[in-house]
Amino acid sequence: MSNSKQAELASAQVFSMLLGAVGLTVLPHAWNLSWDIFLGFFVLWSWRCIGVWRPRYLPSKALLFAVTLLSLGFLYSQHQGVFGRDAGTRIFVIALGLKLLEIKTIRDVQLTVNFAFIIAATLFLYQQSLLMAAYIIVVCLSLLMTLNAIHSKITDVMLLARCVGVMLLQALPVCIALFVLFPRLEAPRWAFLNERTLTKSGLSDTLEPGSITDLGLSDELVFRVKFTGSRPPPDELYWRGPVFSHTDGKHWTPSLSNKARRHPDDLRFAGNSYNYTLLLEPQSKPWVFALDMPASLAPNLVMNADYQLITTVNPEQRAEYALRSYPHYNTGVLPPIEAQENLALPQTISPEIKNLVGELAGFTQPPAVFIQAVLRYFREQPFYYTLSPPLMVEHPIDTFLFQTRTGFCSHYATAFVYLLRVAKIPARVVSGYQGGKLNAIGEFLEIRQADAHAWAEVWLAGQGWVRFDPTAAVAPERIQQGVNIDMQLASGTVNFSLFDAAAQHGVLAQWYQTLRQGWQNVDYSWQRWVINYNTANQASFLQGLGMQDMATALRWLLISIALCTFSIFVFLMRRPVRVPDRALRHYQRFLRQLARHNLVCATGETASAFAQRVGEQLPACRAEVEQITQLYLQCRYGKQVEVAQLQTLAKLAAGFKLKA
């Protein structure tokens, strides 16, 4: 450029603002990028910082070129290309760092700021939480402040922040219009969201209770449920997950042949139903945890032979499902192949178990009686519920039943199912979640990993599969209240953070709970209304607004942007009229009354002088005029104006009538 030689050089203040803003922009990438890239950027950044005060330490053109080549070579060796989220972000970040080193003029600063906006956008590729959105607003604010400082030549930082804040607020309507009306791009989010956002723990497709000595419970959110209408009682809150029919004595796995539904129409429902929407967090498995027993399905769900819901869309995306469930149901007859599967036992059944089943009249009494006997056995014998059971390597069922007698839900469910199968009653283990914590503010249930549970299903003639929860026999509070993560925190069974633990005691506990619930409610809304606003949601929302197709929506988008721009234009271009205060408005009303009778307050005539003149001409009104004038002077010029005085003035001025 010919005029680049005369171009204005950036001042040290502009540099410090730019470097601060750029540093803020890249900072959250500490969690997203490998340490070498992150460190590399901040080395370049620090180099530039030093260069602001000691320009001779800045690299020469040749050195900069060499560093650039080296960085590109390093990036290429790492990624073999520039495609993909990580490679792209890394190139951007390193390029930004290199660009910093060659900034000299105002024009360079402007370019760099624009570039930094792109980096700010890449932050969303890694995290889409509300906190990140707030952080990015701060980043935008600082970047815009730098731009504003260049153009307006304002040096006062607070003033800059105010200007930019006002600008952002003015941009807000346009931003909302674009968000709502601009066609949503259906980007495959799983393509660029890495596994970090996905669940680490969670239900597994194999159950092996004996091998677990410490159940790692996390308070990670699995899904949230909002009921329309009534909520079921806590002991009906069984969220159905994978069903385990097959066992080798140690491991429990799903039925080997449940790929297709074998009985599409023998589910019969009775009683009242519950309608709810379920917002499922990203999962690694396509399981949707519906309340027992789901009836009407969303179009992208299928039900497998174990009555478990499977989603047909990618589970790594957060998704919302509208569902209806009936707590009372009958699954009908049991086909032979399924009966066989749910009666199958490993070859060797120990004599102790056979003895136990015999003692509990398993071979003689009807199934219902035997089930009650088993449950009574769990309840009356010294069985304990614990999240840290001892290891049971060989014959876990025997060890559990006769030696350790301590365990959690999986132990009870598997032992229960085992005993029933010995007594030739079809039974299986169902895993899923139980309970959930009510968010009182948003009135939705939150189900966390800690709510994971396993229970048993027994097939009874005439009733079909019936749910029994042997854990409830041992630890009924587990079912009534759900696994209270707070209770476990208090008892020291699990620990998430010091703050959580500390919040269980003392007066802070309630505030903390309220705050936490409030925050989770905000987060729920954010996920539901902002992040989850995809093509389908947009289409239905716009149809609700009466926009049938995208063309109409785009037309409305243009109209609303034009409207926003125009109203801001009008707002900015209006004449700076000083708003007369309220006292003056009331007084002017009084003056208008008098002006009708040719009593006009002259320019420069004081209110008192005018009042005296009016009093002389209209003796009948003198007292009233004087009162209004006194109040006006008090309100307009006085030190402390009472609201009552202003109201009196308003009343008197409004009610003033001339008396001849």
Add this chain to the structure above:
Amino acid sequence: MTRALESLLHAANQVVLGKEIQIRLAICCLLARGHLLIEDLPGVGKTTLAHTLAKLMGMDYQRIQFTSDLLPADILGASVFEPEKQQFTFHPGPIFRQMVLADEINRATPKAQSALLEAMEERQVTVEGKTYALPQPFFVIATQNPSHQLGTFPLPESQLDRFLMRLELGYPSAAAERALLAGQNRQQLIQTLQTQLLPEDLQAMQLAIAQVHTAEPLLDYVQAILAFTRRSQEYACGLSPRAGLALMQAAKTWAFMQQRDAVIPEDVQAVLPAVAGHRLRPSSNDAEAIVAPILAQVAIP
């Protein structure tokens, strides 16, 4: 405090008859810590007014008669060699008093005038390299004859600016003059006057004046006045920021004397002729006429 003020006004009106407004303005000027210039024909009671105020306010009082041969040392004082002590000793001049009446100030040469005016501004006196503070409070009441009279050196604008107010007394009304003629000798009357204002009263009043509220619309009005004098064709030059400060101070004091805790436009209008009259280069010499366009043309916001 207000009773002290009322009795002060009342007593002053007993001596200087028929000049309520001027007396009120003069006291306003002194309460606002300003110096006062009284301009009028000889014999209309300038000196009497100044003398009365000094007496009533309980200040030690000195009159300096300005003449064309008056020297600065006659005002400020001088170092005199004392043979018995074998050293120079400073003999303070008549200016080392709380209230100084500079009579017929425009009869003296500019050199003598400026000696007084510098003391007024600095409230201290420097003689032969040594600085002497003047007593607190320190007021100067100057009188001058109309400048068109013979044998006068008119005060330049920069020096007129040092006076917070300029008052004109004018001839008394017929009734007032009759009472004056029938009454006793004014000089004797002044001798019998009692002090009406204690120094702590004065201090308390000045504190209270500082607390008087000035609302935004009032500041708008004062600014509009200042802007008008600078813009208008009626005046050679407009009011200075110092004049604006003086106007605010005088208006606040006036509002205080009217027993208000906030200034209203009337207060500004009341003190405007006295405060602004001598600061605006006049086409006519009549303060009322000088400021009349202001009052008539500046809208009260």
